[in-house]
Amino acid sequence: MVADKERAGARRLRAGIVKEERKTVCPLDCPDSCGMVATVEDGRIVSLRGDRDHPFTRGFICRKMRRYIERVYTEDRLLYPQVRTGAKGDGRFSRIGWDEAWDILTTRLAAVVNRHGGEAVLPYSYAGNMGVVNRFAGHAFFYRLGALRLDETICFAAAGAAWARHCGTAPGSPPEVAADAELIVAWGINIKVTNVHFWPLVAEARQKGGRLLVIDPYRNATGRAADRFVAVKPGGDAALALGLIKFLVEDDRLDRAMLERQTIGFERLEGYLRGTPWQEFTTASGVGRTEMAELARTLHRNSGTFFRIGVGLTRNSRGGMAVRAILSLAAVLGLFQGGPGRGVLLSTLAFRGNRDRLQFPELAEHRTPIVNMIQLGQALTVRQPAIRALFVYNANPLSACSDARTVRRGLCRDDLFTVVHDQVMTPTARYADLLLPATTFLENRDLYTAYGHFHLGVVDPVIPPQGEAISNFDLFQTLARKMGFAEAPFRQTVDARITGFLQDMEGLPADIPAAGPTAGTWLQSTRGGRNGGLFAGNDGRFVFSADHGPEEPPFACLTKPGEFGDPDLRSRFPFKLLIPPHPDLLNSTFGERYAGEHGTVLIHPEDAATAGAGEGDLVRIENHRGRIVRRARLSRDTQRGLLVAEGLFWPVEPDDGGINDLSSQKLSDMGGGATFHESRVAIARL
C-alpha cells in the first residue's frame, strides 16, 4: 500500500503535479466540529470537503464552509499589518512591516500600562477559532500584563450555569442515542441551521417510526420540517416545562420509585406546582391547558424521548430558569436514566480539560477586575478608571455584542488604542488603530474538541501562513517575548501546549500516545456511555432543589420577564424581537460575503398590515438603543407581536448599525449571559 502511494506520488512529481489530501477540522463555533479533507495542489488548496472517516460528521459539511477556500484566497483578506490613516470607522489604513507593528504594539501597550496600570487594558476574544491553543492563546499574556479580565459570557453562560445546578459536571447524552428515540424534542434549537449533523439522527429515528417535536416561538427551518410544532411565548419555556410537570403530578403519572431512587428534593417542587394556579403556567407560556395536557400525555407515553435543548432559549431574562425547568421535566420523565432513545443533550461536555493549562492564570500578580463581555459598550463608555487599550482577536464585537451602538461610541474614542487581529476587515476592524493579519485554521496546528459530539482530534496545518498573517498563538508568544516576559508558558510550542492540556483531561481513552493523538485521527470520549445513565456528580442523582443562596430560587419556578414585561417600553415599542442565527452566517463570520444585504425580518401578516409593510418592503426597526433597516418577510411562521430577524449581517452603510444595535446589555438570570432575544422594538415601513 505504502509503496503504491509512494510510486503514485513519484509519478505526480515527475508530471509536475503535487496533489495531496490533508485532514483538518472546521474551527467555527458550531456544535458539529466537522472533520474535513483539504486537497492541496502545488501548495494551494483546491478543494475542501467533509471527511468520510469522521465518526460523527461522516463526510458532509455545511454550505457555509464549502466556500471557505474563497476566504483563504480572497483579495479582501488581511495579509499584512496596517495602521489607521482615516478617522476611526472609515476603514482607511496603510500597510506597514511587522517590525513597525511590533514596535507600535509594544510601545503603546507599555505606555498605557506605565501611565494607567494594567487595568486600563481590556482583551476581548471569543471563539472565532475553536482550536484550544488558538482560542486561548492570549490569556497568559494578559494575565502577565495585569490586564482586566473578560468574563466570556456571550454564548453558554446561562445554559452552563443552569445545567451545573442540577447535573453537576455530568456530560450530556451522546447525540447518537437520539437515532433510537420514539420522540425527539428540539427545544429552542434550530437543528437544521445550527446543528446540521444532528439532522441525520432525526431522519434515522423517523425512519424507525419516531417523531420530531419542535418548541420555539417561531416556526424555524426545523419547525417547518417537524411532525409537531408548539409555539411557546418567548421566555415562556419555564412556564411550559413546569406546567407539563404539574400535569404529570396532578394526573398521577409519576414513577415515584424512580424519583426516590435517582433524584433529590422533588417534594419541594411538587409542593410549589400543586400550590400554583394553572393559569400562571398557561398565560406565561402561551400554551393552553388542553394542549399542555395532551403534550404531557405524549411525553409520558413515549419512554424513548430525547431532549435536544438549544442555547437560543437562554438568551433572555428567564433563560437560566428555562433550562432548569426543562431539565427538571427531563428528570421527572426519567430521561437521565439512559436506555434506548432516552437522553438529554444541551452541550456534550465530552472532554474536561484543565483550562489553566491553556490560560495560566497563575501568571497574574493579583486578581484584576472582571468585565462582562456583553457589557463592552458600558466598559468602553462609562467605566472608571477608563479603558485605554482594547485588544480584539477571535471576535467581532461590533456585530456580535449586544447594544452595539454603544460599543461603536466607545470604539470612536480618540483616547482609546484599539488593536484588532482578524482575517478580514470586519466592522470592528474598521475602528482599529493597529490592524494585524490572522491565519485561518488551515494554516494552524491545533486540538479541536466539540460541543455537539464526543470526539476530538489534533490537526496539522494544511498550508503555510498566507502573506504575513500569524496565528493567535504566534502573535501572543512573540508579543510576550518582545515585552520581556520570560516565563515558561511563553516559551512553549504548540505541541507542548497541547500535551499539557491533554495531560489530565477527563474523557480521554487510556491508550493514547504521550505526544497526543496522531494528526487526523479521532478519539472518542469515555464519558457517558451510549445507553448509559448520565449522573456522575451529585451522588449520581438529579438535584431538583437545593439552597443556592438568596439570589436564586432553590428549584425551577416562574419568574418575571425583563424587557418584555416592562410597561413603559411596551407602550413605546409594541413588538418583541428575536435575533437567531442565519444558515449562511456563523454569528457574524462570513458577513463580508453579503455586503449590501440588509437581511430580512419575519413579521406576521396582520402585524404587517398595521405597520403598512408589504412583502419585500424595507422597514425600519427601532428602539431606545438604535435603529436598523431590514426587508420585511410576511409569514404566519411567527406569532402576532413577534419579529424575527435572522443573522448578524454587516452594516450596509458604514454608519449604519447591525441588528445588535437593538439588543440590550441587560443580563440573563444566571451566569451573566446575554439577552439577545429580549428586545422591545417598533417597526415602520421606510
Ligand SMILES: Nc1nc2c(c(=O)[nH]1)N[C@H]1C(S)=C(S)[C@@H](COP(=O)(O)OP(=O)(O)OC[C@H]3O[C@@H](n4cnc5c(=O)[nH]c(N)nc54)[C@H](O)[C@@H]3O)O[C@H]1N2
Ligand atoms: N448557521 C449557523 N450555525 C450556527 C451559528 C450561526 O450563527 N449560524 N451559531 C453557532 C453558535 S455560536 C451557537 S451558540 C449555536 C446556537 O444554536 P442554538 O442552540 O440552536 O441556539 P440559537 O440558534 O441561538 O437559537 C435557536 C432557537 O432558539 C429560539 N428561541 C429564542 N428565544 C426562545 C425562547 O424563549 N424559547 C424557545 N423555546 N426558543 C427560543 C430561536 O427562535 C431559534 O429558533 O449555533 C451555532 N451554529
Ligand SMILES: Nc1nc2c(c(=O)[nH]1)N[C@H]1C(S)=C(S)[C@@H](COP(=O)(O)OP(=O)(O)OC[C@H]3O[C@@H](n4cnc5c(=O)[nH]c(N)nc54)[C@H](O)[C@@H]3O)O[C@H]1N2
Ligand atoms: N443578536 C445576537 N447576537 C449574537 C448571537 C445571537 O444569537 N443573536 N449569538 C451570540 C453567540 S452564541 C456567540 S458565540 C457570539 C460570537 O461572537 P464572536 O465570537 O464575536 O463571533 P463572530 O461574530 O463570528 O466573530 C468571530 C471573528 O473571529 C475571526 N477569527 C476567526 N478565526 C480567527 C483566528 O484564528 N484568529 C483571529 N484573530 N480571528 C479569527 C473571524 O474572522 C470573525 O471576525 O455572538 C453572539 N451574538
Ligand code: SF4
Ligand atoms: S460550521 Fe459547523 S456544520 Fe459547517 S462545516 Fe463547520 S462544524 Fe461543520
Ligand SMILES: [Mo]
Ligand atoms: Mo455561541
